[in-house]
Amino acid sequence: MGAYLNMTRRFYSALIVAATFAASCNNNGNNDNTTPEVDAPKANAVKNIGFSIIKTYPHDTTSYTQGLLVYKGKMYEGTGGDDSSVVSSKLSRLLETDVTTGKTLKALDIGKKYFGEGITILNDTIYQLTWTEHTVFVYDMNFKKIKEFPLNTEGWGLTNNGKELIASDGVTSNLYFYDPHTFQLLRTQSVSMNGDLINNINELEFIDGFVYANIYTTPYIVKIDPASGQVVGRIDITQIWDRIKQVDPDADVPNGIAYDPDTKKIYVTGKKWPELYEVQFGN
Template sequence: MFTLSCTDTGNSNGNTSADTTKTDNVKNISFSLIKTYPHDTTSFTQGLIIYKGRMYEGTGGDDSNVVSSQPSRLLETNITTGKILRSLDLDKKYFGEGITILNDTIYQLTWTEHAVFVYDMNFKKLKEFPITTEGWGLTNNGKELIVSDGTSNLYFYDPHTFRLLSTQAVTLNGDLINSINELEFIEGSVYANQWQQPYICKIDPASGRVTGRIDVTPIWDRIKKIAPELNPRDDVPNGIAYDSDTKKIYITGKKWPELYEVQFGN
């Protein structure tokens, strides 16, 4: 185990004014790398969750901009071996995105097809809801589904009807922050990957304020060394899973060969 304390020098890709024109005063949150596990390299990870001790993953598939040998899938995987235990392929007209599980019900977003799929725990499709925005990340707070669409917004939906309840803009030092991607709800906060960036943002869902950031550059640099064949634009950090029973946190990326158990600092 080792601890990485991240010195924040600002957003290298500069998607919002918060990262390009202002001094960044958001708290830097360190992380400790606890264990490393194998991860299936065919999985273009869009959603990663742990539910009742089991890991589930939603992946993207063939697309004109993102080339994959697999269709989009819903997976159950073995945490320690990375082996796929169960798999459901989506029709190739759908590009799978974030997933979450609430009350033994699985929800899976699609990217631009404006459809949300609902399954039971046996991967049997129960229903389908429409969504007006793109689908990127998905999590829940125990009552509501929380969706990102690649903008600065978080959307809160009723899980039974998928009726939009509220929208919360996310800000960094008072400015909107874009490219919010994969989501995980951990102890009252929303943690979000920023697409194509090394940051995991800790967000207060009530105010939308980014209260801290974890810089996973050391892990991303490791991946670039051990898997130089990955596309640096597409195969980026994406995937945060929290086991509420063990308090363990796992992170990975799109088509990464490794999954990491980590511990975030205060």
């Protein structure tokens, strides 16, 4: 019951923020790939970034996706769920998956006590956040746990810039930068869009110097300058979400951004989605 109440609290809080976020974005409801500019943008209005779908792949609908990434050509996924959870039919897991088939190649259940969240890999070391258990798990590439770190905030999204780990807690507008060896907090950066702080920053991915983030319960992916915390662009994937809801009404919200630095391919998916998309973002 505890997990259900926490999830309900998180969901309804996110609904309020989603409505505010959508209003600030002034979405005109068009269904084409490129989100239109607002009629009277502010001087610092966020740029709308278009996208195109390159390929569509199957995705495991039992995976309540919390973290998604590509590392050395292989896809990894972190999922949420526990023994009392209503959102997943399986426990929270760490997965290696086949991009083309959606099948699980390697899996680790992280235990009934924990609700898994964002993941990242740096220097052949895997890091996985937990939601409210204030624990970060650290694994080798064989999914063998090698250590744990305490976490003072809720755990939501996780990525890295090649040197530091970058996390979100969802309930604030902050990105947290950590030392990967000690998980010591190095700095905190608030995130704002058009002068307003935003929260519900969920799954994260570092792409070419910017942090891309799903905004929980919304169809928006925002592009964040990690040095200033300014949102410099946003991608509206309503087109994909609408398709998913037609294919599988049980699918949940968008969450999952993965970038392959070798092929420059970008992938997006969502919680319990039946499909994974290779996409290309505009400039």
